[in-house]
Amino acid sequence: MNVRTAQELALPVGVTLDRFIMHSQSAFPYATGELSQLLRDIALAGKIINREINRAGLVDIAGANGTENVQGENQQKLDIVANIRFIRALKNGGEVCAILSEEDEDIIHTGNNHGKYVVAMDPLDGSSNIDVNVSIGTIFSIYRRVTLISEPASMADFLQGGRKQIAAGYILYGSSTMLVYSTGDGVNGFTYDHSLGEFILSHKNICSPAHGNIYSVNEGHYNSYPPFVKNYISHCKSKSYSGRYIGSLVGDFHRNLLKGGVYLYPSTKTDPKGKLRLLYECYPLAFIAEKSGGKASDGFGNILDIIPDSFHQRSPIYIGSAEMVKDVIKL
Numbered sequence: 001m002n003v004r005t006a007q008e009l010a011l012p013v014g015v016t017l018d019r020f021i022m023h024s025q026s027a028f029p030y031a032t033g034e035l036s037q038l039l040r041d042i043a044l045a046g047k048i049i050n051r052e053i054n055r056a057g058l059v060d061i062a063g064a065n066g067t068e069n070v071q072g073e074n075q076q077k078l079d080i081v082a083n084i085r086f087i088r089a090l091k092n093g094g095e096v097c098a099i100l101s102e103e104d105e106d107i108i109h110t111g112n113n114h115g116k117y118v119v120a121m122d123p124l125d126g127s128s129n130i131d132v133n134v135s136i137g138t139i140f141s142i143y144r145r146v147t148l149i150s151e152p153a154s155m156a157d158f159l160q161g162g163r164k165q166i167a168a169g170y171i172l173y174g175s176s177t178m179l180v181y182s183t184g185d186g187v188n189g190f191t192y193d194h195s196l197g198e199f200i201l202s203h204k205n206i207c208s209p210a211h212g213n214i215y216s217v218n219e220g221h222y223n224s225y226p227p228f229v230k231n232y233i234s235h236c237k238s239k240s241y242s243g244r245y246i247g248s249l250v251g252d253f254h255r256n257l258l259k260g261g262v263y264l265y266p267s268t269k270t271d272p273k274g275k276l277r278l279l280y281e282c283y284p285l286a287f288i289a290e291k292s293g294g295k296a297s298d299g300f301g302n303i304l305d306i307i308p309d310s311f312h313q314r315s316p317i318y319i320g321s322a323e324m325v326k327d328v329i330k331l
């Protein structure tokens with residue numbers, strides 16, 4: 001039988017996210033529609049968070065919250081607001097039995113033990129940019145649960161490893177708001193039309209350029225990077241590549257995905273395991289990188305092959321255009 005893939009069935013640029021999801025689902029006649037509904041819930045959370053970000057300076061939800069998260073990082077008020085909004089949207093949606101968030105030490109049980117899915121998320125990424133009108137994002141990763149339906153979710157549901165993600169993506173709150181996601185069959189991007197209140201397909205079947213001329217790294221930490229990273233940075237300078245670093249992983253990743261480039265967050269002397277979190281920063285973006293033809297490595301192997309052992313574990317990451325990631329590791 002000639003099975004049509006979701007990509008082949010995908011509608012043209014200009015269709016709504018809702019229609020795209022419905023259409024993609026029709027490629028899988030036995031699908032129950034629960035994953036589709038979950039993606040809609042995430043899009044709804046993105047719209048709500050987008051609204052909160054836009055009015056933050058006006059309604060006293062800007063600035064530091066005066067608290068620390070489980071990782072000892074200062075929380076911004078919007079970190080907390082985004083966390084609450086995202087969790088609420090997923091609870092109300094009913095497809096998810098548990099959530100892992102950057103902002104909470106333990107998994108959050110939604111009360112929907114019949115939900116088939118679990119979600120790991122960074123509700124707001126790019127803390128240092130929250131209050132200065134620079135791009136920030138939300139990152140999410142979806143797994144089918146491995147524990148029995150109707151039982152509470154457990155650690156095992158979240159520690160399946162990056163290869164077991166069934167979907168992942170991010171929302172970028174930038175000069176426009178975009179949702180980019182993949183269910184494994186291509187990567188598509190949707191731009192939010194504020195007046196319609198809809199995400200519209202704007203970037204169909206995104207393909208990561210194999211090479212580019214942008215490198216993104218915090219050069220302030222240069223002295224404490226491993227020799228191969230220093231070598232790669234010298235290589236970039238010798239080629240006159242452009243250094244571009246926003247300090248928002250989602251923004252830096254997205255730019256490099258469209259234009260061609262590589263993002264590096266190496267281990268440092270103070271953070272020998274790197275800074276970024278494996279489950280809700282590295283895995284989902286590595287999934288998007290790979291599904292668009294790019295690559296993600298921790299300097300030793302593919303990020304998606306790392307076997308996780310804890311919820312908030314960290315990893316060095318080198319991610320973006322495939323050829324550039326290969327060069328980082330070999331130099």
Ligand SMILES: O=P(O)(O)OC[C@H]1O[C@](O)(COP(=O)(O)O)[C@@H](O)[C@@H]1O
Binds near residue numbers: 248
């Ligand atoms: O300020 P640094 O050390 O360059 O780190 C920047 C990185 O830290 C992060 O802000 C971490 O994410 P959170 O804001 O979600 O904690 C990434 O978005 C960004 O790439």
Ligand SMILES: [Mg+2]
Binds near residue numbers: 125281
């Ligand atoms: Mg983050």
Ligand SMILES: [Mg+2]
Binds near residue numbers: 079102122125126
């Ligand atoms: Mg965050």
